[in-house]
Amino acid sequence: MKVICSCRALACAFAALALHAQVVQYRLGPELLGTGAAPGQGFSAAQQGYGVAISGDGNTAMSGGPFDAQAVGATWAWARQSDGAWLQQGAKMVASGAIQGTQEGSSVALSYDGNTAAVGAAGNSGATFIWTRSNGVWTQQGGALPGGGQVAISADGDTVAVGEPLLNSNTGGVTIWTRGNGAWTQQGSVLTGSDPASQSGQGASVAISGDGQTVAFGAPTDNGTGAVWVFTLSGGVWTQQGAKIVPSSGSEFGQAVALSSDGNTLVVGQPSGNSALTGQGWIYTRTNATWSETADLNGTTLNLANTEGNSVAISADGSTAILGAGRGSSGISDVWVFQQTAGAWTLTSYLNLPGPSPAAYGNSVGLSADGKTVIGGAPLQDAYAGGAWLYYGSEFIQIGGQLAQVSIGGDGTVGGVNSQGESYIWQPGSQDWLQLPGELKQIAVSSANVIWGINAQGEIYRYDTAASAWQSIPGSLKQIAVGVDGDVWGVNAQGSVYRFQSQTQTWQAFPDALSQIAVGYDGAVWGVNSAGAVYRFNPGADAFSQVTGQTLTQVSVGGDGDVWGLGNQTAFHFNRLTQSWNSTTGAFTQIAVGAAANVWALDSAGRAFQYLASGGWTLMQSAPALAGIFAGENGAAWGVDSAGDIYQFSGPTQTNQTFHQIPGTLKQIAVGTDGSAWGVNAGGQIYTFDALSQTWMYIPGELNQIAVGTGASVWGINAANQIYHYDPAAQGWTWIPGSLTQISAGADGTVWGINSGEQIYNGAPGLQTWTPIPGSLRQISVGADGAVWGVNDNGSIYFYDIQLGSFRQISGTLAQVSVGSSTNVWGINPEGGAYHFDAQSQSWQYVGGVFFTQIAAAFDGAVWGVDASGQAYEYDAQYQSWQLLPMQLAQVAIASDNVRWALDAAGSTYWYW
Secondary structure, eight states: OOOOOSOGGGTTTTSSOOOOBOOOEEEEEEEEOOSOOOOOSSSSSOOBTSEEEEOTTSOEEEEEETTHHHHTBEEEEEEEOTTSOEEEOSSOBOOTTOOTTOOEEEEEEEOTTSOEEEEEEOSTTOEEEEEEEETTEEEEOSSOEEOOSEEEEOTTSOEEEEEOTTHHHHTBOEEEEEEETTEEEEOSSOBOOSSOOTTOOBTSEEEEOTTSOEEEEEETTGGGTBEEEEEEEETTEEEEOSSOBOOSSOBOBTSEEEEOTTSOEEEEEEEEEEETTEEEEEEEEEETTEEEEEEEEOOOOSOSSOOTTSEEEEOTTSOEEEEEOSSOGGGOOOEEEEEEETTEEEEEEEEOOSSSSOOOTTSSEEEOTTSOEEEEEOTTHHHHTBOEEEEEEEOEEEEEEEOSEEEEOTTSOEEEEOTTSEEEEEETTTTEEEEEEEEOSEEEEEETTEEEEEOTTOEEEEEETTTTEEEEEEEEOSEEEEOTTSOEEEEOTTOEEEEEETTTTEEEEEEEEOSEEEEEETTEEEEEOTTOOEEEEETTTTEEEEEOSOOOSEEEEOTTSOEEEEETTEEEEEETTTTEEEEOSSOOSEEEEEETTEEEEEOTTOOEEEEETTTEEEEEEOSSOOSEEEEOTTSOEEEEOTTOEEEEEOSOOOOOSSEEEEEEEOSEEEEOTTSOEEEEOTTOOEEEEETTTTEEEEESSOOSEEEEEETTEEEEEOTTOEEEEEETTTTEEEEEEEEOSEEEEOTTSOEEEEOTTOEEEEEOTTOSOEEEEEEEOSEEEEOTTSOEEEEOTTOEEEEEETTTTEEEEEEEEOSEEEEEETTEEEEEOTTOEEEEEETTTTEEEEEEEEEEEEEEEOTTSOEEEEETTOEEEEEETTTTEEEEEEEEOSEEEEEETTEEEEEOTTOEEEEEO
């Protein structure tokens, strides 16, 4: 099959794709707060973030806390994982020889690859420590280098510039150190700029170019106004280049300096440039060894005393510069981003932290080589404990071709249809479109191997990747929706709702009428009817039920089950905890949800907004105006304008089908079919996963065990065996009379339990009473549809026969049973052998290959297990075998093939998607 373009009229004129860069917009990322901080000096805390750095490749971050442990100081390092998460590398770093008052971490600098760090210590007589990383382990390299109020490092990590403003009776200067065979040697004598004022303090700031050939340093007190000097390296000798650079007005010029990779662009911070504590930045460029002022950078903010220019950073190509404040009014400070386009510098982003508390954000700043990752220190945050915060820069980039509709699969596969009905799949490797045969009106992509579509006549097609052809599926639909797990739903012209049954290859009809349907996965199916009433599918009841409280014109569901809706141009988020709709500010005409962390909307002007948990809707693109926005579970976002031009959001995406660690520790975890996740820790504290912030949220109360059917059916038992049910409306726990040692809940609302005497009880939905059921069980499991199975002390197996109203014994012996639904019942025998119950033959089928200590089944057929060594496995129904998962685990909890959580032996929590 040949690759062609998506618009006949262009006759493949865009075969070589044109990329059109938009202004980069920034969104708040995670906070980096190191562990193991000790009481500080004076302020009683470490002040992490006093000095910060980000590696050129943007994958390593470092933060210094110079007042840690009575001002001995320390540094913390983090590495970005393949899924985009940041994890601390090792314990805090404290150099040998550092003593009280050393203030290690006053400044930090990283090589391009992040494997070499220079850490400045401003206390006592000053020192610089070098750290190197090998296989994720940081080790101090050599002893302390003299001086170290400020440090800078070349891209290769082999050259370090150290500012020494107190040298020679405060005249100051800069020393250059080079590395050879792991040893550091001073290169030449101290660099001291010409024509300094008395006690100018040269080296109060220092920068080195990526190639290590140019050094700039500042003296903000020189002559009461400040100055900057530039030196270059030639033949192993450093020489001053030109006269000292001075400001036309203001003071503290040279408080901060930064150089581009080639050394030809210099940014200078002047925090008192305009008036007292109202600063600015300056851009200087070098041409033929001559430095010229080319731009004056002024940010805007409601905080007038902003000390803008207290810290500065610049991208490798010199096209993006950032200015940090850090000394703003009451410690409330900010970071400003300036970008150069067509030779002009423009303020494009204003970065701050949520909330008004003093943090001194921007006291120090760092910028990756591509200008897409910003780190800012906030040393005054949380009573001087400090911290560092990341911002991610992204932009919409034009992609060649024209499309009218786009669909993004859970694995990032992108498909589209143009106005002529031609369908295409995006090829990320070759950066072009692969045309599929036939004509479609709509395409729906689950993954590279699961692609569906309908044509203008409503005929349904499924793409056969092996045959590279569309396969006709009987039926007629006006809209089709595919979940990230391959589950297929649709609505026909009359509003009738259908679900495709893969086993029978037919459509199952539902007695509901919808005008639009949205699918995250088979446990997260929502829709709206022509009157705006909202409905969601309950897999436990195999039926739709109305969700009251809001009328909507559009509903959108993420691959993680997160739900958003649009009504009267207001975007609403469905809160799983309260089971109600939360409105957001703004007026929108379209909404798209890939997952909770990837939510987008368009307003009537076609401007694209992304919802950020830290700050609500954030404008990400204003021009060109978009006519459609589409989002993927992995963080991808695409848009099309009214002419069909295609735009791809260049923001960070995450790898799917892997374990994503969520900070926090639990001793037990439980999940619902709607994607809700709950857990309890060793102290009995209760947590639920907040999809928007991607963190565990504390819920008041104390439990020893928790069970979840859906977000509306959450039950727990405390250490005294008392029973509680979570009331979403009251947002608290309701005590239920009775005593249980084990509890299990279904998505249909049923709940069962066992007491200390192994007596069995059934709790009727909506009733606060328990019905005793004859029999005795050691362990019980309830499926999403209310199917109930259990095993007794002898390993005998029982299931609850609804018609008989009692438990009926099933032949066999098991140590544990797990029920996903009445059609997906699994168990393990005392030896750990796995068995699946065949409902048709009413017998157990042995599934060999692995011996387990725990097994977990979901309503849709998914099955996971953990063996005695902690190896985790997933059952592959197609090949009837166990597939090893790349993680050592102690506990798994699954509710569907897309709701999978786990704990390791230390209680660390993982979400698999």
